[in-house]
Amino acid sequence: MQKTRIVYCKDDKRIQNYPEQKFDFLGYTFRSRKVKSRLGILFVNFSPAISNEAVKSIRSIIRQWHLTWRTDKSLEDLSHMFNPVIRGWINYYWWASRKYKRLRGRNRRACRWVRRISKHQPWLFAHWQLLQSAAGQ
Numbered sequence: 001m002q003k004t005r006i007v008y009c010k011d012d013k014r015i016q017n018y019p020e021q022k023f024d025f026l027g028y029t030f031r032s033r034k035v036k037s038r039l040g041i042l043f044v045n046f047s048p049a050i051s052n053e054a055v056k057s058i059r060s061i062i063r064q065w066h067l068t069w070r071t072d073k074s075l076e077d078l079s080h081m082f083n084p085v086i087r088g089w090i091n092y093y094w095w096a097s098r099k100y101k102r103l104r105g106r107n108r109r110a111c112r113w114v115r116r117i118s119k120h121q122p123w124l125f126a127h128w129q130l131l132q133s134a135a136g137q
Contacts, residue, residue: 005020005023006020007020007021007022007023007030008020008021009021009030009032009046010032010044010046011032011043011044011045011046012043012044012045024051024053027050027051027053027054027092027093028048028049028050028051028054029048029049029050029051029052030046030047030048031046031047032044032045032046033045033046033047033049035047050093054093058089061085065081065082075117075121075124076124079124079125082125083125083126086125086126086127087126090126090127090130
């Protein structure tokens with residue numbers, strides 16, 4: 001793979017086709033995407049999102065934590081162990097976590113349980129603190 005290459009930034013104003021229309025840089029993939037304007041109008045723009053390689057890396061790290069083996073740990077212990085990494089991901093991919101809200105309500109019972117704990121201990125995990133501050137805005 002070559003490090004430097006010319007990429008065509010296809011969007012609503014640039015409609016031609018070229019072989020290279022996307023690139024990865026610092027954990028993001030830059031390519032044409034449908035986006036919504038401030039007025040709610042959909043259009044095509046050349047914009048970034050977390051790259052597939054970065055997602056695979058994050059999943060690999062989480063699998064290495066072996067969470068199912070940690071039944072002897074309390075939630076407080078888990079939060080102390082994993083908060084630094086979670087906080088780093090949140091800080092780095094903050095805009096992506098605000099833009100792509102894909103994980104919602106898959107298991108109602110688990111969601112209620114987590115919601116109940118997050119209300120009683122909002123300081124426990126870094127991303128809970130982030131959601132609390134976002135909800136207050």
